[in-house]
Amino acid sequence: MSGSLRTRIVRSYGILIVLVVVMLGTMFGTLVWNYYYSSAVGSVLQRAETESAIHTRMIAYEPMKAKARYMLQNMSEGTTHLQLLTSAGELVVDSNGLGANSGSGSNSGAAAGEQQAELTPDVDQAMKGKKGIWRGSDPVTGERIAAVTLPVMQGPRVVAMFRYTASLEEVDKTVRSILSITVLVGSFVVLLFFTMSVLIANRIAKPIRNLTRVAEKMAEGDWTRRAVHLHDRDEIGRLAETLNTMASELTRREKLKEDFISSISHELRTPLTSIRGWSETLASGDPGDVEELNMGLSIIGRETERLSGLVEDLLDFSKLYAKSIVLHPEALDIRRTIGETLRQFIARGQRESIRIIGKYSDEPLVARVDANRLKQVFINVLDNALKFTPSGGTVTVTGERRSGEAHITIQDTGPGIPPEDLPHVTEKFYKGTSQRSGSGLGLAICKEIVELHGGQFQVSSAAGEGTTVLISIPLVPDEERQEPASD
Structure with a gap:
């Protein structure tokens, strides 16, 4: 060709x-x-x-x-x-x-x-x-x-x-001499340009042959191949760069798919194994053993809840990954959403002997946000904070106004995140080295939701000093807002 x-x-x-x-x-x-x-x-x-x-x-x-x-x-x-x-x-x-x-x-x-x-x-x-x-x-x-x-x-x-x-x-x-010279010069020019056209054709065809071979290997599933001629900034060089970028993106997506399948297989297997094991135990056990019955039902309930949460995370991740999630923003005071979320976790904190403290700014923090999605972010982060904070520890939530943004920080007194894990905690399916890590989707989903609101999601930590999550969301300018009521 x-x-x-x-x-x-x-x-x-x-x-x-x-x-x-x-x-x-x-x-x-x-x-x-x-x-x-x-x-x-x-x-x-x-x-x-x-x-x-x-x-x-x-x-x-x-x-x-x-x-x-x-x-x-x-x-x-x-x-x-x-x-x-x-x-x-x-x-x-x-x-x-x-x-x-x-x-x-x-x-x-x-x-x-x-x-x-x-x-x-x-x-x-x-x-x-x-x-x-x-x-x-x-x-x-x-x-x-x-x-x-x-x-x-x-x-x-x-x-x-x-x-x-x-x-x-x-x-x-004289005229014949001039015309003869003209014919000779014209023939030389044609020969010269014909030679140049052959060289130009080879220069164009050679990189295209390379791109064709690379594309054929990619079509066969070999995503490690890369096109050369990236030093050329012409159309072919940009095409080679685009092809390499596409190959890198497809490689990343392929790895993400493999991680997805591996993680989901593991995460689904664990609660299903517990539910199946206790179901068989209760079915074959003594119906009069109330203690065993209550323990089995409790474990089945927790694993079912865990399984349900995992399915919800998967659905959210699927929508975010496909860019099909739709926000329903409205102007509201973020302090109210924070307060509602904290009230949900107070009872859990008391059971686990963890103190939950909420500190809010006196002035309203009005932003255009999807209340349900924002609450989902707070629930995920607070759940992680309580999960990794030992008994007797403290989780502090603050909300204040800085440079036209609402800054919400959630700080715990847990063991912190190892330095080698910290840069990756918001990546999809990354679980780190902790035995209490979940599916690896929670913080990734939180980060995506916050960025969809035009904000930033940052995690900082030091070993032995706890972890701090900073959520910043743009506020509605004072001249544009109608201040909503806050709890």
């Missing part, structure tokens, strides 16, 4: 170059032709008009024999050949000595010895009283000439004609 592409490129360039060279060569040849032949004819015409102006007045009313004698005596020497013709086009005398030798003294006597000249187009025009100009082959000698014939007028009547001719042999040689 690349071979045919190269052939098409070379053919296209070749045709274009030949057309351009032929067109320019034709224009140049035409200019040279017109210049030299026009100059030759113009030179003859200028001499003819000059000498005609001098001699016409002297011989206009003289008999033909006197005209001939005058012309023989006053013909100027040079490369131009001069002829005197009668009004009928008969040759009387020329600078080569041809024509009438003598006559009887009358016009008819002179005419008796005259020769009939060939009626070339210039002579024909002069016979009609017009200036005749012609370029062609002499009917007698066959030599190429430029001829100018001027009529000698006696009133409205043509009584004689001056015919000036000049050989075009030297002009023909």
Whole structure:
């Protein structure tokens, strides 16, 4: 396929170059032709008009024999050949000595010895009283000439004609030489550009062949292949860069899919195994053993709740990953959402002997947010904070206004996040080294939701000092908001 592409490129360039060279060569040849032949004819015409102006007045009313004698005596020497013709086009005398030798003294006597000249187009025009100009082959000698014939007028009547001719042999040689050089130069230019077109075609076809091979390997599932020519910033270089970017993205998505399948398989297996095991235990156990019954039902309930939460996370992740999640924002005071979330966790904190503290700004924190999605973020972060905070610890939630944004921090007194895990805790399916890690989706979903609101989600931690999550969301400008009520 690349071979045919190269052939098409070379053919296209070749045709274009030949057309351009032929067109320019034709224009140049035409200019040279017109210049030299026009100059030759113009030179003859200028001499003819000059000498005609001098001699016409002297011989206009003289008999033909006197005209001939005058012309023989006053013909100027040079490369131009001069002829005197009668009004009928008969040759009387020329600078080569041809024509009438003598006559009887009358016009008819002179005419008796005259020769009939060939009626070339210039002579024909002069016979009609017009200036005749012609370029062609002499009917007698066959030599190429430029001829100018001027009529000698006696009133409205043509009584004689001056015919000036000049050989075009030297002009023909010069024009042929120039045209030959033009053809040689044109042939060299065509050859040069044909060679360049082959090189250009190879330069274009070679990287395209490489891209084709890489694309074929990618189509077979080998995403490790990469296109070269990234140093070129032309269209092919950008295409190679785009292809490599696409391969990297597909590789990342493939890894994400594998992580997804691996993580989900593990996460689903654990609660299902517990539910199945306790279901079989309760089914085959002593119905009167209340303690075992209550423990089994409690475990089944917790694992079912865990399974339900995992399914919800998967649904949220699927929507966020497909960019199909739809927010329903409204202007509300974020302090109210924080307060509602804290009240949900107070009972749990009491059971686990963890103190939960809420600190709010006195001024409203009004932002355009989806209340349910924002609450989902707070629940996820607080759940993580309580999960990793030991008994007797503290979880502190603060909300304040900074530079037109609501800054909500959730800080715990847990063991903190290891430095090697901290940069990855918001990545999808990353679980870290803790035994209490979940599916690896919670913080990733929180980060996506906050960013959909135009905010930022940041996690900072130090080993042995706890973890702090900072959520910043743009506030509604004071002049645009209608302050909602807060709890």
